[in-house]
Amino acid sequence: MPPYTFKKILSASDVGNQSRLLLQRSDAENHILSHLSEENNRAIQAGQGVRIRVCDRNSNTEHELVLKRMVNTTGSYVLNGGWIREFVNRRGWEEGQEIGLFWNIDNNRLDIYMLPPPPDQNNPN
Template sequence: MEDDYETSKMLALTLSLLNTNPELDQVSTALTLCDPTWNYDTNQSKAEELDPATHNVPTFPRNPNHEKISGTNDTNKELVKKKRKLVVLGPRPSPKPRRPWPIRKILKASDLGNSSRLLVPKDSATNHFLRYLDDKFVQRVESDEGLGVTVQDYDTGTRHQLTFKFWSSAKSYILNGEWRGMFVQRRGLKEKDEIGLYWDASRAMFMFSLLQRA
């Protein structure tokens, strides 16, 4: 009898608790990180996790040399970029021929005067210049108009436009036009200075050099 009484008492207590908390008989089947019934502020918890004041997270002072080191690295990168850039130089004169300049001349007063012409001996012009030209260009040389040619100063790297033509009265050839201004005055040529010329057939131009001062 006492066992039945105790059993009835326990059953009544259980039913009483179920009636007081109806949620106890509900089982959640949702997969969640927390129970929705919990009073839990996730945003507040995350803020507290990241707050060094609440969690004693060790902090480190900034490296005062960091910006300096970074700046140095950036500078080095810029220098490397500049070195990689292709540097385009101006035209460089071709090297002097190993043999003596084929057309050589000791300047005379007539080569330096106001007539602005350099006398080129006929044999030198024929052997070292005219033989490289087509017939139509030779005809231009023989005409009163003459043939426009480029003369590059090997010593300074500058290029100048002159005229090569046959001077019938002297039975010789001359370079004239801006000869006086571009060579005599610019280079300060004097009587008895020795100059040299040769025709660069690969670039179709004369090369000039002041070989020796008087």
């Protein structure tokens, strides 16, 4: 099982035309922002996007995405700036799939895994 500190089930908006991955406020603050510099945190809290390195651990490819806080609406955090192109379209990710995320301290980046689907409860095989 790959390491992760939080999980997310991809929603229609995560894989659709909004071109971003929506992150729960507590997950972003506890597991991502806590690893960023004070300067980057100030910029994010002001609604500015900050570029971070993100690794697709299933394909072992690294990308640069933008982490931003939606200060004028929900206050939630989003990853955009290539999310749809580099993860959804390139990898064929779909609504309902589950990803695991964690901040890789050794490489100073966010690692994302597509998690295997849970075993079918109705099929014991």
